[in-house]
Amino acid sequence: MSNKILIIADHLDGSLNESTARAVACAQQMSPTGIDVLVLAEDGASVAAEAAQIEGVSRVLQADNAANAHPMAALLTPQIVAAAQQGEYSHVLGPNTTFGKDLMPRVAAKLGVAMVTDIMSVHSAHEFDRPIYAGNAVITVGAPTDQVLVASVRCASYPAAPGGNSAEIETLSLDAELPGHTRFVNLEQASSDRPDLQTAPKVISGGRGVGSEENFKVIYDLADKIGAAVGASRAAVDAGYVPNDMQVGQTGKIISPELYMCFGISGAIQHLAGIKDAQTIVAINKDEEAPIFEVADIGLVGDLFKIIPELEEKIG
Numbered sequence: 001m002s003n004k005i006l007i008i009a010d011h012l013d014g015s016l017n018e019s020t021a022r023a024v025a026c027a028q029q030m031s032p033t034g035i036d037v038l039v040l041a042e043d044g045a046s047v048a049a050e051a052a053q054i055e056g057v058s059r060v061l062q063a064d065n066a067a068n069a070h071p072m073a074a075l076l077t078p079q080i081v082a083a084a085q086q087g088e089y090s091h092v093l094g095p096n097t098t099f100g101k102d103l104m105p106r107v108a109a110k111l112g113v114a115m116v117t118d119i120m121s122v123h124s125a126h127e128f129d130r131p132i133y134a135g136n137a138v139i140t141v142g143a144p145t146d147q148v149l150v151a152s153v154r155c156a157s158y159p160a161a162p163g164g165n166s167a168e169i170e171t172l173s174l175d176a177e178l179p180g181h182t183r184f185v186n187l188e189q190a191s192s193d194r195p196d197l198q199t200a201p202k203v204i205s206g207g208r209g210v211g212s213e214e215n216f217k218v219i220y221d222l223a224d225k226i227g228a229a230v231g232a233s234r235a236a237v238d239a240g241y242v243p244n245d246m247q248v249g250q251t252g253k254i255i256s257p258e259l260y261m262c263f264g265i266s267g268a269i270q271h272l273a274g275i276k277d278a279q280t281i282v283a284i285n286k287d288e289e290a291p292i293f294e295v296a297d298i299g300l301v302g303d304l305f306k307i308i309p310e311l312e313e314k315i316g
Helices: 019-030 045-051 073-086 098-111 217-226 234-238 269-275 304-315
Strands: 004-008 034-041 059-064 091-095 115-119 121-124 127-132 137-142 149-153 168-171 202-206 229-232 259-263 280-285 298-301
Touching: 004 019, 004 073, 004 098, 019 034, 019 091, 019 121, 019 149, 034 045, 034 073, 045 059, 059 073, 073 098, 091 098, 098 115, 098 149, 115 127, 202 217, 217 229, 217 304, 229 234, 259 304, 280 304
Parallel strands: 004 034, 004 091, 034 059, 059 168, 091 149, 115 149, 202 229, 202 259, 259 280, 280 298
Antiparallel strands: 121 127, 127 137
């Protein structure tokens, strides 16, 4: 069977998210006859140009539509279904980011097929490993070969495919009826010059132990000193210290940085599921019995408000 793969580009504000290149890396392990990237935007020229540079991409399909000015799953889904059927693709993949978690199940439903979520390893074009029980176990799943496979890729399990390619960019016209029951009202999003949490090589997170929204400033300051992204535990988010787009864990963002430093995080199973792929974990907590120390490569028992100034002094 021909393994012709369509990958949905994850992008924002005219820039391609690195998760797309990670999805391409996964697709390359499926013995594809071709990998196309679909860019849905109001004007996707800059995003398409970035996607065309990803090694392994055969074509970039640019489908511009004013309705795509703000990425909403309800409006993107009919267009993806039309593209999948028009191109006769065997696989439709998206990253298991916030964007992909919202979008890909809808695509599967509209195509009338089951979905494989969170692919972390590829055995063949239709057999994969995925995590279950908050990442405490891994299961091998097989998908039917006689229908389109819709799946999401666990970005933490794959390095980004390198650049250097110059794939062809084609303008794609899609005949898709868009629903009128969903409309964009406004976007409330914290703006930051810090690296993207899901792809940053260094991440610093704070938990309930930080104590308050005001106290979180010490986490931000340390992150800025070393050029790290900032995350948080669910407890910190629920307490209102930070917005929920900073949450790391099973119901938040799954990350795989080279360095993960966490302050005042006890290490609930939900949180550990989001950081298990980190290369080096450094934990600082005043409770020496905190579960986080069981998975940490380096653990410091102490007051984070005393340890952070000492770290900053050594960093200079």
